[in-house]
Amino acid sequence: MAHSYTPGLTVTETSVLRKRRLLPIPGTVTVKTGAPVQADTVVARTELAGKVHVVNVANLLGAAPDEIRDYLTKKEGESVARDEVIAESKPLIKWFRTEIRSPIAGKLESVSLITGQVLLREPPKALELLAYVDGIVVEELPSQGVMVECTASLVQGIFGIGGETWGELAMAVRSPDERLAPDHLQPAMKGKIVVGGSFLGADTMAKARETGVAALVVGGIHDKDLRELLGYDLGVAITGTERVGFTLVITEGFGVIPMAAKTFALLAAHEGQKASISGATQIRAGVIRPEIIIPKPSKSATAQPSGTEAEERAGIQAGDQVRVIRDPLFGRIGNVKSLPPDLRLIETESHVRVLEVGFADGSSTVIPRANVELIEG
């Protein structure tokens, strides 16, 4: 039979991770296989072509498009300075001369005798690709980038915003069900990855920005606070490029939801250590989850990757710890007691595959299998 899709988030103390670091366009790889790298090490660089500006010389001079070469003072390929004259009319009386100046510094790229326009291009911009995690280069991908490997603790979140950053882990609350309040954020947390508990609101987000924390990790947030933070209603979960002053990772979902005890304990155990964090989320085929990576000091990178990316998951089994991911028990964490093989009729009158989950308080319930996720690792 086909495999059933079992979404799961990894929370693991030790894993060998491989991060593929790729340039958007071909460039130069600056590190060699076997080289140790820090999160901020440049591993590859390239040049992004500069912006193009269009100047319609024919229109501005009132000339025919196929005649504009006669008026240009610069040739294709030549450099131009900002406000430098690139074309001028040739009246009998100099006083009536019209000059066209370059709106940018760069070079004159092309001249069109059909449209009468000239294209000017700004100088290329250097793009540096960083390692993002402390580790070792295990593979060079010529002209494209590298594979960096590290042994690390890994926590995958369910949703995040903001890009890659790194810093020291700081625990701001004492338990996974405590809310992260503005008062929890101290000046000493500037540049750090701050871990909260069940929830943070708009006031805490504002304080985080003011304090200058690098990132926040918390169980849940309200959608309305996210909307306020972003300035728009997020339609699809493709994130990572937002600039809100910090990176945000939520581990459980939307609402007030205590962080899974295992996640909280793992992060607390590494308080004070350097971690790399990314809020980038893509919930489509080719799923990307936000992550917190806490590299361990390692001497070599010879271990076989047991990485999260390459491993095919087995299905859920009795005894597994799972998180309920749909109302009415959203956010509850329990253990699988049994997996009845037959389809069951649920309240909606759908016939679905179910499992029985037992909770810490001794209660148990039957839930569609689609509505739980494995806490992996």
Add this chain to the structure above:
Amino acid sequence: MTPSSASSTSQQGDHPLSVIIATDCGSTTTKAILIEKVGNEYRQTFRGEAPTTVEAPFEDVTRGVLNAFAEVEELSGRKILDGERIITPAREEQGAKVGVDIYVSTSSAGGGLQMMVAGVVQNISGESAQRCALGAGAIVMDVLASNDGRLPHEKIERIRRLRPDMILLSGGTDGGTVTHVVEMAEYIAAAEPRPRLGMSYSLPLIYAGNKDAQPRIKDILGHKTALTLTENLRPTTERENLAPARNKIHDLFLEHVMAQAPGYKKLIDWAGAPIMPTPAAVGLIMQTIAKRENLNLIGVDIGGATTDVFSVFGETFNRTVSANLGMSYSISNVLAEAGLANIMRWVPFTLEEQTLRNRIKNKMIRPTTIPQTLDELQIEQAISREALRLALIHHKSLATGLKGVQQERTISDIFEQQASGKTLIDMLKLDLIVGSGGILSHAPRRIQSMLMMVDAYEPLGFTVLSVDSIFMMPHLGVLSTVNEQAATDVFVRDCMVYLGTCVAPIGQGKDGERCADYTITFGGNRPLETGTLAFGDLTLLPLGTEERATVELRPAKSVDMGSGKGTPVTREVRGGAVGLLLDGRGRPLQLPSDNQARLKALTKWYHAVDLYPEKS
């Protein structure tokens, strides 16, 4: 026999097709169906599915296809694979069923075909180019035009940032000015666009504009893109010629885009017919059915991320894709576009805004979850009504007559002027609505599917509604290119589930006022049914799938059934899994603005048609 020889065998027609295996490689799931000739007709017999394997760690689409085949093998007892090879032709070996006669497939894996289109005038060549790309099964990432309001550098920046699979450039009528379309080509060249997949190959660009500009376009774009020249898709303002460019899109989709996707070279080799983009195949089967049955139809496929709408009115086929209207990945965007109030108007209970917002976001981040309680089901079905409604509005805006066409006007037009580019979607002339996608195909009760579509589309007069049973329209679309009989046999017998007919008078009145009197004559010994349909009433009468009835409707003075206000109408209607729905709620459909009155109305309607189970 190798897979590649399978294709050559079938194409030569040496073996009549009696066993067909077809797949649709979707973004997340690869779905396989087995079709077998039983007597003189083709029937869909078994199905299997497996996760699509385009992404890491597999990065080979054929793995998922083989897994889906393995499931079909297991269920059907037919040996299809010899290792990783498809056995052809179909035969019996020592009493066991072995092999298939042909394999066909569609694909939307890896995000489907993503295109950018460019024209000169936005609502002339820009729109035609957009219709062309959409009809070919693409998602249109952006439409650029000389007059789109963006400055040149903004256009160039936009082209640079998009990473389409392909660009379609059009503009200018044949023999007309070349300047503007050349200008657009210069912008594209300056942007140096790069393809989405693959770092090193040139981006395919189809030029389908003013033929006189072709030499210039070659100079400008020939060395920067993989340029293909074809006929102008808008040779004159009055004529649209989309077929040549559409065919080129399909060719390039296979040659360039598919060839970059992992495993597709092997898949192309296996298939006995060109692999089609999934929506193009759905469009094809819709057109085939509309032509065969001589009817006007609207088809909708509401998925997790996108909603596709297809229409065939007269000879004209149109397709649109609302890229961010869907029931899981894009569910939050339905809320953003429709607004909370529009969603809540369909929910028969009150719910705090923050709770609803958080629930919708939680579905977005965990898209594979299913409603577990009745409340949750009702909320999802409310959201689907809005997604369907918005996608149809989008479709209506693009499925139009040609814009920019000069119209001859007479003195009478002073009083009634119609702009060119009027929508082609005439709900009164609509015969059939075909719904597809999980929320419609798998609703626990068929009446739920029917009412979601009725509420969202507000059909007028007499309209038949149906759903796709297990989403096999893509398979049948691509199959129709090889064997139309097999495709239509299966479509009619196994794919379409007729729900019944909706009868909806046009007009509005106070609740309880007479809307129309009706007399319904059934076949056999069933007695006549007569009665009065009042405004605010929703009445469901049983009428089975194979049954027909004659409905005579005598509307009130202010009410129109399509033949004029107050004019009686008699029509034969077909039944279905739901039956005959008499909708006296008025058109346009207006829900009470007062919250209590709205809840009362919804509760009354939902009870009248037994929409949901009683809460225990």
